[in-house]
Amino acid sequence: MDPIRVVLVDDHPVVRRGLRALLESLPGYTVVGEAADGVAAVREVQLTRPDVVLMDIRMPGQDGLEATRAIRTATPDVAVLMLTMLDEDDAVFAAMRAGARGYLLKGAEQQEIDRAIRAVAAGEAIFSPGVALRVISHFNGTAAAPAAPSEPFPELTVREREVLDLVAAGLRNAAIAERLFLSQKTVANHLSSIFAKLSVDGRHQAIIRARDEGLGRP
Incomplete structure (x- = not known):
């Protein structure tokens, strides 16, 4: 099988280097590009046409949510997997609305990142375990009741x-x-x-x- 082509998007060079080293240590991956912000990410995806984009959310300039929307509009066959520190329901659902197929938290183990990338490349949706439970609860209508009020202005990113x-x-x-x-x-x-x-x-x-x-x- 052809290797999964990946673009890495994170504003921290150390994070990108770590992800590149991780993927290059596993069989079946080729890192075809990197970007440090959303604008560069959209451009890199259009140039390289990867299978998967590993995307941070908070970055200078255009953030990962805006970049995801632009990528999904211009190249709908490209899967976006969020990899972020933001463990917040608001960020998770904003990422889903933007078109992301998965949501992982930084600190995920190598095996979890490997499994998630392969899943979204195959057209599946995948989330970190804790995030997945909250997503399921939300759509089942069983989310913990009004302990925390919803964010104001849900129409905003x-x-x-x-x-x-x-x-x-x-x-x-x-x-x-x-x-x-x-x-x-x-x-x-x-x-x-x-x-x-x-x-x-x-x-x-x-x-x-x-x-x-x-x-x-x-």
């Missing part, structure tokens, strides 16, 4: 909610960009998307809506 939270806290674009390791242009683009999704006319109305939902607090 994780990154957009982070930006809105900082706007509601009174930060200007330059400070938000510095805090989230983004360019000011990217922050402005996020704000335009936020205003459109919330149907508000601008920053002032967005702040009011955000504070009403509890964002912007220390």
Whole structure:
């Protein structure tokens, strides 16, 4: 069988090197590209046409969720497997909505990463054990009841909610960009998307809506 072609996307070079070494130590893999942010990831996927993209979520510039949406739109035959530190329901379901086929937590064992990549390459969906239990509970309607309120503004991405939270806290674009390791242009683009999704006319109305939902607090 042909080897599974993989693109590695993570803003930390050490993580990418570790993943490359891991995959190259296993039979049946070829790492065909790497990227350190979402924009570079989309470009690398279009150039190399891999079978699987191993994708981080939080990265400077375009994050992994936005990159996943772009990849699934442009190259729907490419499977995206999230590999992230974010063990949050909001991030898991945002990744699913973006088109990811799997969700693993960093720290997964070599055998688990190997199994997950092969699964998504074969068209299956796969999640880390703890994440899978929460996904099953959610779709079975048995998720632990209102112990934790749902995130406000579910129509926003994780990154957009982070930006809105900082706007509601009174930060200007330059400070938000510095805090989230983004360019000011990217922050402005996020704000335009936020205003459109919330149907508000601008920053002032967005702040009011955000504070009403509890964002912007220390």
